[in-house]
Amino acid sequence: MSQYLxxxxxxxxxxxxxxxxxxxxxxxxxxxxxxxxxxxxxQTVAAxxxxxxxxxxxxVTRKSDLHDLQRQSLPFGAMTTIAPARMRHxxxxxxxxxxPEGQGQDWWRFARPxxxxxxxxxxxxxxxxxxxxxxAAFMVESAAAQLGCPVIPAGSGQTExxxxxxxxxxxxxxxxxxxxxxxxxxxxxxxGADIKCLQRxxxxxxxxxxxxRQWLQEHGVPHVLQLYASADIGNIAFETETEGQVNxxxxxxxxxxxxxxxxxxxxxxSAGEVGEIxxxxxxxxxxxxxxxxxxxxxxxxxxxxxxxxxxRIKGWMxxxxxxxxxxxxxxxxxxxxxxxxxxxxxxKARLVISGVMANDIMTLHCEAAEALSEVVTQAIVxxxxxxxxxxxxxxxxxxxxxxxxxxxxxxxxxxx
Numbered sequence: 001m002s003q004y005l006x007x008x009x010x011x012x013x014x015x016x017x018x019x020x021x022x023x024x025x026x027x028x029x030x031x032x033x034x035x036x037x038x039x040x041x042x043q044t045v046a047a048x049x050x051x052x053x054x055x056x057x058x059x060v061t062r063k064s065d066l067h068d069l070q071r072q073s074l075p076f077g078a079m080t081t082i083a084p085a086r087m088r089h090x091x092x093x094x095x096x097x098x099x100p101e102g103q104g105q106d107w108w109r110f111a112r113p114x115x116x117x118x119x120x121x122x123x124x125x126x127x128x129x130x131x132x133x134x135x136a137a138f139m140v141e142s143a144a145a146q147l148g149c150p151v152i153p154a155g156s157g158q159t160e161x162x163x164x165x166x167x168x169x170x171x172x173x174x175x176x177x178x179x180x181x182x183x184x185x186x187x188x189x190x191x192g193a194d195i196k197c198l199q200r201x202x203x204x205x206x207x208x209x210x211x212x213r214q215w216l217q218e219h220g221v222p223h224v225l226q227l228y229a230s231a232d233i234g235n236i237a238f239e240t241e242t243e244g245q246v247n248x249x250x251x252x253x254x255x256x257x258x259x260x261x262x263x264x265x266x267x268x269x270s271a272g273e274v275g276e277i278x279x280x281x282x283x284x285x286x287x288x289x290x291x292x293x294x295x296x297x298x299x300x301x302x303x304x305x306x307x308x309x310x311x312r313i314k315g316w317m318x319x320x321x322x323x324x325x326x327x328x329x330x331x332x333x334x335x336x337x338x339x340x341x342x343x344x345x346x347x348k349a350r351l352v353i354s355g356v357m358a359n360d361i362m363t364l365h366c367e368a369a370e371a372l373s374e375v376v377t378q379a380i381v382x383x384x385x386x387x388x389x390x391x392x393x394x395x396x397x398x399x400x401x402x403x404x405x406x407x408x409x410x411x412x413x414x415x416x
Contacts, residue, residue, distance in 0.1 A: 009112070010308060012309065023282055024055065024280070025049050025050055028041065028049050028289065029047075030287055031081070032046060034078055034079050035078040036076075037079055037287070041059075052268070055257075055290065056259070056267070058266075058289060058290050060265075060290045061289065062292035063097075067095050067096075070098055074098070075090065076286070080100055081284060081286070082285050087100045088107070089135065091133060093133070097232075099135055101138060102286070104285070106142050107234070108135070108142060108143070108229070109143075109234050109254075109255055110229075110234065113225070114140075116239070116241075117173060117223060117225050120149075121147060121149065122148060122150075123149050124150045124170065124172055124173075125149050125152065126162070126169075126174050126175070127144075127151050127153055127155075127175050128156055128176030128180055129155070130155055137155065139235070140175045152165055156177075156180060159183055159187040163184060163188045163193050166188070166193070166197065167195060171197065171198060173199070174198055174200070177203060177205050177206050178206065178226070179206060181203065181221070182216065185219050189219075195220070196220050199222060200221070200223040201216065201223070201225070202225055203226050205229075208224075213246075222244065223241065223244070225246065227239065228250055228295075228313075233283075234281075234283075235253050236252070236277070236279060237250035237252050237315075238251055239251070240306040240308060242306050247306050248304070249300040249312030250313050250314075251304060251308050251312055252312065252313065253310075255281065255283070256282075257279065257280040258299075259278040260278070260299060262275050262333075262337060263296070263408045264334035264336060264408060265333075267337070272404075274406030275296065275320070276292055276293070277293045277295045277296070278291065278293070279293065294321050296316070297313040297314050297315060298404070299312065299314075322408055322411075323409070324409050326353055326360050326388075326390055329389060329390055332409075333408040336349060336351050336408045342383050345370070346380070348366075348402050349365060349367070349408075350364075350365045350402050351364050351365075352410045353409070353410065353411050353412060354412045355414075362384070362392040363392065363393050363394070364384060364394050365395050365402060366395070366397065368396055368399070372396050377394050381393065
């Protein structure tokens, strides 16, 4: 039996890239059938979008935009290509943000991470994602149906019943948040219940610190993998393992085109640089073109030890929206990008807010290949004031000294 869901996972990277570029103009044309995407994409000629360079010229639609877009045209911002009446489920996440699910099999593409975990036909899954309003539990359901895995629809809460279900129904795998799995194991220990049948766990929706993964493994669940997904897109990337060892990074899904952009902009960063995750999802019912997740990550070089050849990301590395209030005014990452656009001599910058409350000091730390003259420095100071409407100062630093962590605005104030 293959360790891969299909041959797409091990095709040559160049072949994958070529196919994505061939599919891209068709996706754009399909999206333009939806009035919401017509408004966003404007006069874009779909046939012209055949490269990453061309794609990067299109606007980024961020998750933070969805609430307002959807309020203008309920429920989905007129961004779906099929009517709500033809959907399988209509979800409501906090915000509220409304998410559709179409009729296709494994619509959320969760089969790949579940297969990478080792789930095969006939193995039972205890699904502990919530079934209430939000789509996570249904993402698991549709993938399990494709793989032929029976599901215990456990949801969240009722810890003692969770343990009883594991004892009686003997699921091979848990899917849910890592913190809730820990609670279940602790309850089983308290009850003296044998739940060693539970050998695998696919976890998400919150961080999985190394210490928690180790705790879960030490308490009877040797195979613990995490995935990165969202209610709008479904599976984006997932961990894999080789001979019981978790491989570095998270494997990108085959139906996702990934860009990492500088926070607050739509400009792709260099390979390995931390930035905001922007995805284009090839979902015919709900196409998402340059969808900014608001999460930070970076790509990893090379091929995973598991043999899958797709791009890997480091995983979740924080939030891209670093909007900060300074002297009663909001400063946005996009404003830092505007400053850099006016001053190409700056290679990289980080706006640091220091001082104490009510006495904020705003300093733009700049990397530059050559020393900034007094005239240029003063020009940057004036640009800071023009763009942010706040006074700021400039401090030059040598190339390569600013951290590669995706942070554009750092709040270093003391709040004592």
